[in-house]
Amino acid sequence: MSNATSPSPEAAAPVPASRAPLLSVNGLRKHFPLKGGLFGRTTGVVRAVDGVSFDVAEGETLGIVGESGCGKSTTARLLVDLITPDDGQILLESRRLGVDLDVRELRRHVQMVFQDSYASLNPRLTMEDAIAFGPRVNGMPAAKATALAHELLAKVGLEPRRFAGRYPHELSGGQRQRVNIARALAFSPKIVILDEAVSALDKSVEAQVLNLLADLKKELGLTYIFISHDLNVVRYISDRVMVMYLGEVAEIGPVETLYANPTHPYTRALLAAMPSMDPDRRTEEAPLTGDPPNPINPPSGCRFHPRCAKAEGVCSAGSPGLFKLPSDRHLVACHAAIPGSGHSLAEMPA
Amino acid sequence: MSAAAPALIQIAAIEKSPGYWAGVIRRFRRDPVAMAALVIMLALVLMAIFAPLIAPADPYRSSMIRRLRPIGTPGFPLGTDELGRDMLSRLIHGGRLSLLMGVTPVFIAFFIGSAIGITAGFVGGKVNTVLMRTIDVFFAFPSVLLAIALSGALGAGIFNGLLSLTIVFVPPIARIAESVTTAVRKIEYIEAARASGASAFRIVRVHVLGNVIGPIFVYATGLISVSLILASGLSFLGLGVKPPEPEWGLMLNTLRNAIYVQPWVAALPGLMIFITSISFNLLSDGLRSAMDIKA
Numbered sequence: 001m002s003n004a005t006s007p008s009p010e011a012a013a014p015v016p017a018s019r020a021p022l023l024s025v026n027g028l029r030k031h032f033p034l035k036g037g038l039f040g041r042t043t044g045v046v047r048a049v050d051g052v053s054f055d056v057a058e059g060e061t062l063g064i065v066g067e068s069g070c071g072k073s074t075t076a077r078l079l080v081d082l083i084t085p086d087d088g089q090i091l092l093e094s095r096r097l098g099v100d101l102d103v104r105e106l107r108r109h110v111q112m113v114f115q116d117s118y119a120s121l122n123p124r125l126t127m128e129d130a131i132a133f134g135p136r137v138n139g140m141p142a143a144k145a146t147a148l149a150h151e152l153l154a155k156v157g158l159e160p161r162r163f164a165g166r167y168p169h170e171l172s173g174g175q176r177q178r179v180n181i182a183r184a185l186a187f188s189p190k191i192v193i194l195d196e197a198v199s200a201l202d203k204s205v206e207a208q209v210l211n212l213l214a215d216l217k218k219e220l221g222l223t224y225i226f227i228s229h230d231l232n233v234v235r236y237i238s239d240r241v242m243v244m245y246l247g248e249v250a251e252i253g254p255v256e257t258l259y260a261n262p263t264h265p266y267t268r269a270l271l272a273a274m275p276s277m278d279p280d281r282r283t284e285e286a287p288l289t290g291d292p293p294n295p296i297n298p299p300s301g302c303r304f305h306p307r308c309a310k311a312e313g314v315c316s317a318g319s320p321g322l323f324k325l326p327s328d329r330h331l332v333a334c335h336a337a338i339p340g341s342g343h344s345l346a347e348m349p350a
Numbered sequence: 351m352s353a354a355a356p357a358l359i360q361i362a363a364i365e366k367s368p369g370y371w372a373g374v375i376r377r378f379r380r381d382p383v384a385m386a387a388l389v390i391m392l393a394l395v396l397m398a399i400f401a402p403l404i405a406p407a408d409p410y411r412s413s414m415i416r417r418l419r420p421i422g423t424p425g426f427p428l429g430t431d432e433l434g435r436d437m438l439s440r441l442i443h444g445g446r447l448s449l450l451m452g453v454t455p456v457f458i459a460f461f462i463g464s465a466i467g468i469t470a471g472f473v474g475g476k477v478n479t480v481l482m483r484t485i486d487v488f489f490a491f492p493s494v495l496l497a498i499a500l501s502g503a504l505g506a507g508i509f510n511g512l513l514s515l516t517i518v519f520v521p522p523i524a525r526i527a528e529s530v531t532t533a534v535r536k537i538e539y540i541e542a543a544r545a546s547g548a549s550a551f552r553i554v555r556v557h558v559l560g561n562v563i564g565p566i567f568v569y570a571t572g573l574i575s576v577s578l579i580l581a582s583g584l585s586f587l588g589l590g591v592k593p594p595e596p597e598w599g600l601m602l603n604t605l606r607n608a609i610y611v612q613p614w615v616a617a618l619p620g621l622m623i624f625i626t627s628i629s630f631n632l633l634s635d636g637l638r639s640a641m642d643i644k645a
Contacts, residue, residue, distance in 0.1 A: 080545050128364070138547065
């Protein structure tokens, strides 16, 4: 096992693993029924998120990567209960949603920034009203909420005097996304979910917003869940990375371990597909071919096996499940990495 | 306690952007066709309001010896009708009932239809299905037939005419309201508002209403011309306004026997209906383009 001998990432980990996680997700599942036919019968099920579990420690940034349609955004929406999960638990500070934690409180602590900066702002509201809406809903007097909105505008680098009275169409994409961040911060949340929040921005603006996010995190002690398909950005901002494939977690681990030692063939393929700045460092592993299979009827066993170069009989027979590698906090769902799985590349059990 | 707290908060002065509606008005004023339609419409409304002051003669006074005089007859600039009444006075007075019959049903249907449509669109699911499929039942009938059938069943008269026209216009407005609301509901700022923990009612009031009322209003303005024509049609069939009241549709009906004798006089009420409905239509077009933020 190559990972056993690799340098331990613990030293770089910002948070001791022993502490109770801030947010804990267990077996989260959401299937969307497909209605069709004459009487709206259910003709199929999209397995958007199928048994996803992960923890987020206080103060860290968890990056979530994966192809389009792998369930990243659905996971994000499930976390703030914009979509109700079919199954699974969401625990915030060990309090379980629906048991001793209500949705209102969860949403106050977990806020979200969406990809489309324009669509996420009401075109009829000024920026100060847009930011003040959340606090006012939660009972803050109007004047205080407006003052808070001005303060937050300044905090995200927009001069309140100039921007508070403006409408969304009068702002640039980067400015709008700053407003969206300010709006999320108006709740004084513990966790901010950034769902492709910088993906639609120009590269230079993207860098500015990323720096702003890093500054805010330091200043306010925030925890981020950063969803993106841009592996470079994820590497820059994340402490840990979770790779999703067709509604399941393929691999999760500290960012440097995962980028240096990708264990799941899918992670390897993703990293290999990253454009390199160095012409001598050419892609050696064949990049992925074809589209991801349809999540309506996902492949049996390991969902990646139809596209995997190392697939064997065992891969289509059963789902591997997340296996904890010897290097701490690095989990992978691949038969080839699980000792005794029956895969020819797997170690024999001791 | 809470009353004293806001006094301590100081909010710095900000540069206020001109609001959305200020922009709509600015764009509308730059549109010559829409402005012309607005002026004509205002003139018609003023004419209807001040009809007794403007009309040169009594619209009810008939005379058997001066029936169907042509346009330009001294004392009767627009001629006389089949009972010898002054056409100009009758047209001026006719605007009152015609505009009332045209605008009122649409105005009432605007509120009822918007309420139904926004509820169906925002709540979605089964509520949407029940409300919208019920609305669809009304769509099975052509609007003219529905108005005639309802009026016929309720009996002739202004109030019943208004009522049946209102019922006719609720379904189309509700359908537009529903489709606009459904589209708005899926935009991310509604998701963001939901993530803030706001109640459905508050989300509708702050985030939905302002974004859907414009398109619904534009559509309703366009319906006024249809309502005018339908109302005139009901009167023409003897279901709306009864003689001897001056009303353009009814006048068109009673004058149709005179079409070979005095075609121009007989066509005058129709011309009024045409001018009114086209100015409402152009007004609605102008509003639509003025409200389009990307224009």
